[in-house]
Amino acid sequence: GEPVLDIPLGPEIGECCGGRVTLTFTFADEPARAALDARLAEDERRKPQVWVFGAGHVGRALADALTPLPLKVFVVETRETELDQMTSEVHHRLNDKPASVIADIPAGAAVVIVTHDHALDFMIAREALARTDLAYIGMVGSKSKRASFLHTLDEDGIERSVAD
Structure with a gap:
């Protein structure tokens, strides 16, 4: 033996x-x-996937924190200058329409939205919330941003319970 x-x-x-x-x-x-x-x-x-939308200072810090964990981390950004500052070994995508990437994300993945633009955040969140097979959808923001986002969901006829 x-x-x-x-x-x-x-x-x-x-x-x-x-x-x-x-x-x-x-x-x-x-x-x-x-x-x-x-x-x-x-x-x-088999590693769970986490998709971070935004490679600004928050997205980069989050990618750095997630990298040592048993996860497959993807960062999606509209600005090449921000992706160039990534220090983590993560998969990254430069995409001028990041909300379109939501359709490519496999079931069971987590989505974290931390872009530099509220309107962009809302577009990405709307696409993510339209799916029922993602493990987690989160977005960083202030109380006023949350209120604005919930108001936008109301206007779009999206049930609020999906955003709480």
Whole structure:
């Protein structure tokens, strides 16, 4: 079989917690590497997706905070100058009509709206709220922005309960 190393955790090795650690070693031959590559690809495919709309200071900070988590993070922005300032290793899209991207987002994903423009926020939110299969839709804003957004939803005939 595979080599095994069984280590008691105790005073013999300078540990005080007790217990045991068992390490199993697998030789990285071609089939083992192929199996690992397949498992890693499947793990990547299954990661929940978070779509951040806006790469200004809030969007960049959010992307930085989400990057170490087991998520696949996408940032959508209308301004190339903002995308150029991204410090996180995230997927990004430059799109002058970001609301159109909502249709491409897979079911179960989260959408966070933090653009530089209220009208743009509202267009993106309207598209996202029209879907029933997203895990989360959130938008940053003040109390007055929220009131304005709810008023816009009322005018559009969209039920308020979807925005609370």
